[in-house]
Amino acid sequence: MEISAKTPVYCVIGHPVGHSLSPLMQNRAFAAAGCDGIYAAFDTADPKGAAAGIRALGIRGASVTIPHKVGIMDFLDEIDESAREIGAVNTIVNSGGKLRGCNTDGQGAVRALGENISVSGKKVLILGAGGAARAIVHALKANGADPYIANRTHEKARLLAQDLGAQAVSMDEISGGSFDIMVNTTPVGMHPYTDAMPVPESALAPGMYVMDIIYNPLCTKLLTKAEAAGCHVIDGAGMFVYQGALQFSLWTGRDAPVAQMRQVVYEHLQY
């Protein structure tokens, strides 16, 4: 692909972003889809300046990552309904200088689950009550699932459940067989603390679908134990790929080349 004076530019803004796999994944997507576009990473602590820069330079779209998912909202022209309800933006679409904020995190997780099981009507246990949990619970509700939230700080689970029309459960109430699907949204088990698990093994039951949104490592202790207990396991690359695929479609109006995006992510996460 040749980069010309007309090549649309996309980016990720965050702080830090040096570790982000989004540039590799999105540039592979543009190439695989035969779509003119390049995607760069900008490490910035200044969301207001970043929004002004996107407008001034005609950057067509951006991914927004930690710590700007909430702060960027003040500097956009429009926030779509689901991002407003989630209270965070992970995607900016620039239409002729008008910046619209969207959130693809939760739908990305539901698509990753959807490759394995339809979430509609299913009892889904969400571990954690932070930003990722909020986006995922919102998307689960929108897709007809019945979400339950368990968190180390129970009060946060209660408030999140109340806000999104879900239910809160105490960590002590979790037992294998009560839920169809479990999703870990806590960082427990992430590198370098890979020997930790967010729930005891007794919370796992054969036939359950267990997704960990951690992708560093891809195979967390939770997924290893879940597989040994006869559960179906889904790693964190799926959510990452699908949130990016949804961004690609928002920016280009085209279906994303999901297989190629997944391949480049796996190439860089296999260790």
Ligand code: NAP
């Ligand atoms: P966050 O807003 O900081 O929330 C973290 C949640 O985990 C909180 O509910 C917190 O509980 C809980 N937690 C933290 N440390 C814990 C511990 N030691 N034991 C038990 N619970 C603990 O973080 P986030 O933005 O939701 O992100 C969470 C994770 O998701 C990160 O690992 C991130 O890398 C991953 N993620 C993956 C994707 C993907 O595409 N795969 C996308 C987004 C995020 P308290 O309320 O008690 O503090």
